[in-house]
Amino acid sequence: MQYAELVAALDRGEVLRRALALLAVGSEVAWTARPDANGGLMLEQVTGDCSGVLRALRVPPNTGLTGKVYRAGRAEWVDDYFGSQEITHDFDRHMATEKVRRVLAVPLLREGESFGVLALGPREDGTFGDRDIEHASMIAAQAALAVSVAERARLSREVAIHEERRRLAADLHDSVGALLFAIGSGVADLAESAQVDPELRARLDRLQRQAVDATTALRESLRTLRSSPAALALGVALRADCVAFADRTGLPAELVILDGEPPELAPSRSDVLVTAVREALLNVEKHAHASAVTVSVQRSRPWLTVAVHDDGVGVRPDHRPGLGLTSTAEALARLGGSVRVVSDPDGGTIWRARLPC
Template sequence: MDPTELTREHAELVGLLDRRAAVRAALDLLRAEGDVAWVAEPVDSSDDLVLAQLAGDRTGLLRGLTVPRGLGLTGKVHASATPSWVDDYLGSAEITHTFDRVIDLEGVQRLLAVPVRRDDRVLGVLAVGARSAGTFGGRAAERAEAVAHEVALAAAVAERARLAREVAVHEERSRIAADLHDSVGALLFAIGSGMAGLSEAVGADPELARRLARLQDQASEASAALRDSLRTLRASPAALELSVMLQEDCSAFSDRTGVPAELVMLDDPPSLAPSRADVVVAGVREALLNVEKHAGASAVVVSVARRGGALVVAVTDDGTGLSAGHTSGIGLTTTSDAVGRLGGTLRVLPDPHGGTTWRLELPC
């Protein structure tokens, strides 16, 4: 199959938000090069890979097989992050023979493996094996890399969609918490205040006083329970905290100005220490304030990515750009100093076509 046609067909997978479905479709495409195909994915935070999904296997021995980094062809490609193949698996001197028994029972004679990469990260390894003699060669590797590229893209799309759903759920929970605070919370406060007023008018009736005191205690307990529930509703998972805070600032900016501000998470958000997250959020807030005051923009994008071990946050607008002789104000200088103390950098860059990009890089 022509590489362009293969890429075109597999590009349809990007629309699938089910990552497993995307991988299954990729394996079916890859089997055009051989008889059995699999994807090996990381396990938690270890260096091991696990053969998570397969197509065309016979014995079941490959399913769930753990592959340490560097072992076998799959482990070798995981370690090197470059495509590789062997046309005589059992006789090859280029790989370890840790998995010879399983490969032999599967009847695989030759194997091709390529890394599944997203930017500078290896997300896994895609492999295809053939049960007949022959050679894979460079063209087969190119076709497999095209499929691996689309698998990585589909995985990224699925992850972004998952994150967007989780942020949306958190926003809805926050809205419900605010509604409960304004309605039920206010009602409980009114009930407590009313009973406190009644207790002063009870006089010498001890039974009525006792019953009112009990009702006051129950109202107080209900208020405490409501506060605990509201804290739980408003809480966000650690992995979402940065996304949630930045989304709230984008929404607030749009509400104030009427200018759309979109948050785009290009990679998984890191879990930052509170002090570092505060610097990032405060910086973005200052950047949005500057856009509001000076840019005359019609649209703003806040993007978050991870590049080479650093968190990269950019605020880009399509406004008038930097004026001649522009100098940094107190807000930008303060943010730059705070970022610098954490080992990061902050730059404000003009766009040749108009607009400005505020770019923060912070080790994470």
């Protein structure tokens, strides 16, 4: 039931608020910390506090119990916070202000990916027992899974939004852009035939300049609509290819982005991956006799892996790479990557490309 409540949130902030509510009771203080760009942490959610000194507090790498747990990736606790020799005491003033006496911290881990730390700070003296540690670890594991689901849902929403923006840009280009071009051309033709009337010619020249200005403004707007944040660009492009594949073949093609956002890739590297996936989808269309396709993206340092998985006839034993697969392998190899095509034991074919990230 607890996990169901967490997953139902589908929002990182709400997931962590509910996790803290499950963890802290009575006068206890609890908080969550998320990684920042500098390798440290920042407290993002705090409950039960009375002074506000913990809110948005930055935790440098490996400082305090929270930083120690994030680096170690395992639960840690101190029954006497101020007397412990096992942690740094950078935050003694903060703990004293909140009257915290002891702290239990557990990592938010899911399949090797760390989403931060969940911590509990009772204000009463005592010791943490096995049940306390087990309870906190269970909530942290459920919260990490729920955060993972929420992050994937958020990314899917953002990719869908940017995909819709690109579709809208294409529609505006084909409709409004074409109309402005026609208006400008028509005005130019009229201007040519109105040379005997200087006043009319001046008015037509002004209209022509306005049409040019409107076309320029539209072009800038379309460029903004088409652009995607670098971290979303790969997902937007691959989703568009899945939609195009489904439109061509009538077969469902789903994009699945695992473990949060893909890394920001240079356009040249992203182009190689997108081209490779298009070639893989084309091979599915030609040879697989499949009924469904899944394209998945997963970041597992130091690799970014993109896989195309179909449920078709699989790879023949005498399969030899064709020109498309050979070209893909060479392009990826130039960037330090690789590609493999194998039969799935459960049926179908798995095409998998890896690229350092």
